[in-house]
Amino acid sequence: MAHHHHHGNNHHHHDVDNIKVAFFLNLGFTIIEIVGGLYVNSVAIISDAIHDLGDSLSLGISWYFQKLSHKGRTPTFSYGYKRFSVLSAILNSVVLLVGSVFILMETIPRLIEPEQPDAKGMVALAVLGVIVNGAAVLKTRKGKTANERVVSLHLLEDVLGWVAVLIGSIVMSLTDFPILDPILSLMIAGYILFNVFRNLKNSLRIILQSIPPDVNTKDLENQLQAIEHVTKVHDMHTWTMDGEYHIMTVHLVLDKDVDLDTGAAIKAKSRQILKAGEIDHVTIELESPNEHCDLEEC
Structure with missing residues (x-):
C-alpha cells in the first residue's frame, strides 16, 4: 500500500x-x-x-x-x-x-x-x-x-x-x-x-511508536466491527513514521468462513474506513471464527 x-x-x-x-x-x-x-x-x-x-x-x-x-x-x-x-x-x-x-x-x-x-x-x-x-x-x-x-x-x-x-x-x-x-x-x-x-x-x-494524536483508534475499531461478517477486531497496532505517514496492522475475526471474493470485499471496505481515518499504510489479517490467534491479548 x-x-x-x-x-x-x-x-x-x-x-x-x-x-x-x-x-x-x-x-x-x-x-x-x-x-x-x-x-x-x-x-x-x-x-x-x-x-x-x-x-x-x-x-x-x-x-x-x-x-x-x-x-x-x-x-x-x-x-x-x-x-x-x-x-x-x-x-x-x-x-x-x-x-x-x-x-x-x-x-x-x-x-x-x-x-x-x-x-x-x-x-x-x-x-x-x-x-x-x-x-x-x-x-x-x-x-x-x-x-x-x-x-x-x-x-x-x-x-x-x-x-x-x-x-x-x-x-x-x-x-x-x-x-x-x-x-x-x-x-x-x-x-x-x-x-x-x-x-x-x-x-x-x-x-517510541505511540499512537498518533490525530488517529482515533476506538472510533476506527467500532467502524471496522460494523462491517458485515466482522464480529471482533483485535491486535490493532497504530504508529507513525514521521508524524504524517501513519501505519496500522489489524486482525478482523469473521462470523463464518468466507470465500476469497467476500474476504477481498471486507478488506477493501476496511481500507476505505482506515484511509478516511488518516491511516496511509495498512495490513489486515482475516480470521475464521474457530481460528486460535496467539496475538489476541496483544
Whole structure:
C-alpha cells in the first residue's frame, strides 16, 4: 500500500527546497549577526547569533535528512527513510539545548555588571533580523513533517527574538537602561528551552511508536466491527513514521468462513474506513471464527 494523504502529494516536492532556502538565508545572516553583535557589544544579539548558528547547523542536517527521507524502501530500511526526518528533529533540539546553556552562561555576568551596547547599531541589525528570518518562516511555515515543523519553529523563534531585540534596542537608544540587553537575552533563552522540550517530547513519541494524536483508534475499531461478517477486531497496532505517514496492522475475526471474493470485499471496505481515518499504510489479517490467534491479548 503506497497511497498518501492528498494533502501530502504536492508538499513532498517543496519541503526539501524550502529547508534549503531557509538554510542559506540563515547561514548568511548568522555570519552578519556574529560580526554585528560583537561590533555593537550586545549580548542579546550575540545570544541570538548563537541560536542562529545552531539553527544553521540544524537546517543543514534537516535539509540532508529531508532529502534522505524521500528515498524509497531498501533492503535495510523496509519502510524507507521517512523516520530520518524525526532523527533530525531530535538532533536539532539537542543543538538548541546546548546553545541555550551557552547563552545563559554568557548572560548572567552581564546582569551583575551591565555594559552599554551600541543601541542604534542594534536597531539596524534587529530590523534586518526580522526581515531575513521572516522570509525564511514564510518558506517553511506550511510544512507537514515533524522536521519542517521544528525548522519553522526555530525560524519563528528567531523572528520573535528579533522583535524583542528591536523593541529593547529602541528603548535603550532613548533611555539609559543597559540591563535590558541581558534581560532580553534571558527571555530568548527561556523561550527556546520551552519549545525545545515540547519538540523533544513530540519527536520521542514518534520514535517510541505511540499512537498518533490525530488517529482515533476506538472510533476506527467500532467502524471496522460494523462491517458485515466482522464480529471482533483485535491486535490493532497504530504508529507513525514521521508524524504524517501513519501505519496500522489489524486482525478482523469473521462470523463464518468466507470465500476469497467476500474476504477481498471486507478488506477493501476496511481500507476505505482506515484511509478516511488518516491511516496511509495498512495490513489486515482475516480470521475464521474457530481460528486460535496467539496475538489476541496483544
